[in-house]
Amino acid sequence: MKKKKRTVSYAKWGYIFILPFFITYFIFSLIPLADTVRYSFYEYYRSGIKEIGPNFVGMANYASLLKSDMLQYGANTLILWIIGFIPQIVIALVLACWFTDARLKIRGKQFFKVVIYLPNLIMASAFAMLFFALFSTSGPVNSILMSIGLIHTPIDFMGSVFGTRSLIGFMNFLMWFGNTTIMLIAAVNGISVEIFEACDLDGCNSIQRFLYITLPMIRPILAYTLITSIIGGLQMFDVPQILTNGQGNPDRSSMTLIMFLNNHLKSKNYGMAGALSVYLFIISAILCFIVYRMTNDSDPDGSKKAAKKAAREERRRRK
């Protein structure tokens, strides 16, 4: 008995040292989070400098959001995300394969890694401002195109739905492909060299090697990229906000969900903004769940589904 008492429990220091994080999280994240959900059931905004509410209104905020153009803004967000994500993941995969291929011997790898990551270091808003100036009707891009004789009248990039959306997608692509590349390089580097050697000996060409070795082996990281990108995409705000001056022009076709949320915050409409946030939370939760299931269960070797199947067959055999 005595012996037991004398043992020092170091565990509690662990708890004490992580305590600040939990206190911070509780005060600055959890309470506001709970408040967001709570206020989503209230009518609570400012009219001029008068405060209206909070009055409990039940699900009214949720209902009126469904009646608004929220779904349209959701679709806008999705389109903008896809325009940016597809080139991003394709280019990142190609670059990651090239950079890690031992036989290609690319010179100055480190230099290129830095260069492709650079756009991410610029603040998104500054980047959007830059593009706004570059692509304005009397901007440098139009001047160049006109002076080399490709066009005769300036193109109104920001005046068309196609132009604005492409620019936003392009910016998101430029900002994030470097980040994804670096992550995928790490993933590919994590694959054992022996596997590549074995497949080379078996006479794979590079496409087969990519499709049957690299891609399946980096699937967890790919899933991670997809999840973080979806969540990031849902929160897309600064680039379209700055580029379209907060209006989502033309005809609100570049208005993302968070820009819509931000519009509500102009009148401090905590109720409506809260309800929208809850919707967003539900959507991200569902998306995460789908992606999680998709990437975890279809794995033929060693995943839950495979294990279940094996167990089932085992049982059948025993019978």
Next chain:
Amino acid sequence: MKRRAISLLLTVAMGVTLFAGCGSASKGSGDGADASEGKVINIYSWNDEFRQRLEAVYPEVKETSDDGTVTTLNDGTEIHWIINPNQDGVYQQKLDEALGRQADAAADDKVDIFLSETDYVFKYTDAAADVAMPLKDLGIDCDKEFADQYDFTRTTASDADGVQRGSTWQCCPGLLVYRRDIAKDVFGTDDPEAVGEKVKDWDTIKQTAAELKEKGYYTFASYADTFRLYGNSIDNSWVEPDGDQVNVDQKIMNWVDDSKEWLDNGYIDANIKGQWNDDWNKAMGSQSKVFAFLFPAWGIDFTLKPNWDGADGSWAVTTPPQEYNWGGSYIHAATGTDNPEHVKDIILAMTADKDNLLKISKEYSDFTNTKSGMQEAAMDDATYASDFLGGQNPFAYFAPVAENIKIAPLSSYDQGCVELIQNSFSDYLQGNVDFDKAKTNFETSIEERYPDIKQVNWPE
């Protein structure tokens, strides 16, 4: 044991720093000897414009700290400048928070003076909100002290019952500023009187626009340039007092129709979308084909001048097709101020003292709020002639415009309405949406911005 004590101390210290930000920083040193007046005057503003003018003309100013945050007066009272940028509504947000805390704040933390702009002045002068004191409660006899002010500035700063709750040192009548070289090329003369004749009303200016177009010039840069002329002459306010409906005035729809016509005829550069963007700024350069802009005094000084890359004396001003006002900063005494005497003194010195106002006009080329003073300035070419305008005295043109301005009735929703109607119809004017879609887009965005707006009424 010692080690344990130290680690405990560290943990506690870490915990404490978390909460450090939450406590109120300064607790009243204001319960000092002078019970009637506080020692600190807090002034909320969005830039240092007011501070510069106060330093220049207020006789009680002793010195200002190097970083510009504290100005000390001769009697030892300190003015604390609380500056938040106007962009994205930051200023109003901070001010609203401070005014919300006003009742509970320690005496020296209370807002004493705050500034507002014409676009949202009514939000603060609203009698129901009661955040800006009626000036008569400070002991100011408005009719006597402000007799020399332009009447429309007094109307603007008053609540719906006509009680004046603010006052201004400046007045922003707008003029038509035009390029002399283009005028010479098209009309054969750059004389302000002759050009004024060409732009004296909307029908005449339309004929002039056709003349300009023949020679390859645009009359104005953007359709947004003319908005203030229409928007400031609406007959009824955007939202009736206590109403929940936005009424779009016929004048606004006229702006849409006229702008469309002008754009279709090529009198306005279709590539320039709205104001305050790069394209618009470039239209003020020497390479541009734009003949004229509509600007008040501050616009000529702060917008046109920095964007102009040619020689001085290339521009001139003349009377616009319609009198209008654009901008203006109002000074308010915050309800609950602990320095009523100082506040009264500052407001009177800055907005009712003709000598001070003329000094501001001389030093900062502001058009100031003194009828008699501005008439004198209009006569005094020697002092007020502008090199930028080729030796022309702009006050001679500003003064008559200022006297004829009839300010539109205001509501606390003006800022959003003015901003959003221009945005919604920009899409229409650029040909991206049809007329009805633009209307729906305005309805959507106005109800988003102001949750208490339930309906939008369009003119027949």
